[in-house]
Amino acid sequence: xxxxxxxxxxxxxxxxxxxxxxxxxxxxxxxxxxxxxxxxxxxxxxxxxxxxxxxxxxxxxxxxxxxxxxxxxxxxxxxxxxxxxxxxxxxxxxxxxxxxxxxxxxxxxxxxxxxxxxxxxxxxxxxxxxxxxxxxxxxxxxxxxxxxxxxxxxxxxxxxxxxxxxxxxxxxxxxxxxxxxxxxxxxxxxxxxxxxxxxxxxxxxxxxxxxxxxxxxxxxxxxxxxxxxxxxxx
Amino acid sequence: xxxxxxxxxxxxxxxxxxxxxxxxxxxxxxxxxxxxxxxxxxxxxxxxxxxxxxxxxxxxxxxxxxxxxxxxxxxxxxxxxxxxxxxxxxxxxxxxxxxxxxxxxxxxxxxxxxxxxxxxxxxxxxxxxxxxxxxxxxxxxxxxxxxxxxxxxxxxxxxxxxxxxxxxxxxxxxxxxxxxxxxxxxxxxxxxxxxxxxxxxxxxxxxxxxxxxxxxxxxxxxxxxxxxxxxxxxxxxxxxxxxxxxxxxxxxxxxxxxxxxxxxxxxxxxx
Numbered sequence: 001x002x003x004x005x006x007x008x009x010x011x012x013x014x015x016x017x018x019x020x021x022x023x024x025x026x027x028x029x030x031x032x033x034x035x036x037x038x039x040x041x042x043x044x045x046x047x048x049x050x051x052x053x054x055x056x057x058x059x060x061x062x063x064x065x066x067x068x069x070x071x072x073x074x075x076x077x078x079x080x081x082x083x084x085x086x087x088x089x090x091x092x093x094x095x096x097x098x099x100x101x102x103x104x105x106x107x108x109x110x111x112x113x114x115x116x117x118x119x120x121x122x123x124x125x126x127x128x129x130x131x132x133x134x135x136x137x138x139x140x141x142x143x144x145x146x147x148x149x150x151x152x153x154x155x156x157x158x159x160x161x162x163x164x165x166x167x168x169x170x171x172x173x174x175x176x177x178x179x180x181x182x183x184x185x186x187x188x189x190x191x192x193x194x195x196x197x198x199x200x201x202x203x204x205x206x207x208x209x210x211x212x213x214x215x216x217x218x219x220x221x222x223x224x225x226x227x228x229x230x231x232x233x234x
Numbered sequence: 235x236x237x238x239x240x241x242x243x244x245x246x247x248x249x250x251x252x253x254x255x256x257x258x259x260x261x262x263x264x265x266x267x268x269x270x271x272x273x274x275x276x277x278x279x280x281x282x283x284x285x286x287x288x289x290x291x292x293x294x295x296x297x298x299x300x301x302x303x304x305x306x307x308x309x310x311x312x313x314x315x316x317x318x319x320x321x322x323x324x325x326x327x328x329x330x331x332x333x334x335x336x337x338x339x340x341x342x343x344x345x346x347x348x349x350x351x352x353x354x355x356x357x358x359x360x361x362x363x364x365x366x367x368x369x370x371x372x373x374x375x376x377x378x379x380x381x382x383x384x385x386x387x388x389x390x391x392x393x394x395x396x397x398x399x400x401x402x403x404x405x406x407x408x409x410x411x412x413x414x415x416x417x418x419x420x421x422x423x424x425x426x427x428x429x430x431x432x433x434x435x436x437x438x439x440x441x442x443x444x445x446x447x448x449x450x451x452x453x454x455x456x457x458x459x460x461x462x463x464x465x466x467x468x469x470x471x472x473x474x475x476x477x478x479x480x481x482x483x484x485x486x487x488x489x490x491x492x493x494x495x496x497x498x499x500x501x502x503x504x505x
Binding site for chain 2: 107116122
């Protein structure tokens with residue numbers, strides 16, 4: 001099981017974009033470099049020649065500012081965005097849910113939402129029951145699981161979705177800012193849970209804008225800036 | 235040179251094959267999504283999808299008698315004709331409009347899940363088959379009442395349904411991909427279909443055109459209707475209709491696969 005990337009680049013196509021004068025004068029430092037090719041199509045170089053090797057036991061943390069390419073990198077690893085250049089070799093079963101709230105229906109109850117997720121993953125009745133137990137226990141939502149999601153507060157919603165995404169244990173775990181969730185007591189619990197699944201899944205990759213969090217949890221730390229990855233600590 | 239060409243086309247086939255075959259294997263995903271789509275439409279109602287059935291039943295109850303008078307037709311002949319035609323028109327036109335929206339409504343999943351794109355095409359077709367099956371709750375008693383049910387009819391209908399679903403699938407791929415890039419297309423398709431409703435023999439029948447009845451042959455949707463409604467009304471579709479459908483399937487499916495091959499790398503970015 002491993003993830004190996006060599007000179008991986010990703011150009012995000014924007015179609016034809018008119019650039020304003022203002023944008024040209026104040027070149028910002030948010031996001032990847034924007035460039036236009038000979039056919040007048042504009043792209044963002046979201047990932048710029050990235051190379052790395054992740055092996056079992058690696059708890060990879062990547063931090064960077066808004067628009068630095070964190071989520072794009074995860075989406076490439078998840079197989080959602082195709083590469084523009086370079087190679088990516090992935091071996092192992094990748095976690096499926098990048099977004100915590102994907103497919104959640106406010107008119108279904110908490111329980112129905114859990115079942116919907118497990119069905120999307122093609123789980124058997126028995127596996128579904130395990131997931132339900134796991135998520136119900138961890139979220140501590142109790143009777144609220146039988147109420148529609150629209151009756152939940154934001155905090156309760158994140159409790160549910162966090163409990164749900166962490167109820168599956170894949171070989172390769174990809175996480176996008178799953179850390180800032182819930183109230184204080186839940187945060188503590190969430191941290192412990194994260195550490196637990198970090199150790200149980202073979203390779204975990206987590207991205208966040210918060211370097212402290214990552215430094216505490218991970219043993220392989222990278223910084224991403226304007227689509228370029230640099231190693232901070234190993 | 236030839237060898238290189240051959241290798242390239244094999245590679246093309248492989249990409250298409252991989253997506254559409256792997257998508258087929260994810261049956262459990264698109265079944266769940268298709269059914270969830272239907273429930274979503276009628277959320278917080280008590281009888282859920284049966285509202286669709288009631289809508290169809292009510293409409294037919296009023297259209298039947300009124301239009302049979304309007305067109306001077308015999309009610310026992312006109313009523314089953316218009317009922318079957320209307321349900322099938324609805325099935326096909328909705329499939330086309332939703333086909334155009336198949337990828338647009340799936341952008342959340344496209345941007346977050348690494349499923350093959352074909353999952354969303356299958357989802358669209360299956361959802362419309364579910365709706366058609368619901369409407370059969372209205373049609374079946376009606377067909378029995380007018381004594382139009384036969385084994386031959388049922389078999390021919392199943393063949394027709396298979397063909398039209400394949401055609402709908404091909405249209406879904408073509409329009410789904412184009413619409414994801416050019417968001418004006420679903421609007422255009424909706425408009426065209428509204429117009430086609432009046433140009434296609436749904437409420438009126440071909441023989442009302444008299445000497446000009448040959449004109450309908452040039453309307454492809456007419457053949458779609460014929461392949462499905464003739465068997466249900468105790469007749470047999472013309473060979474011409476089957477030919478038009480099969481040729482359309484071939485052309486549109488090839489076009490769809492070509493579009494897919496050309497755009498596969500960009501679809502996720504357009505979503």
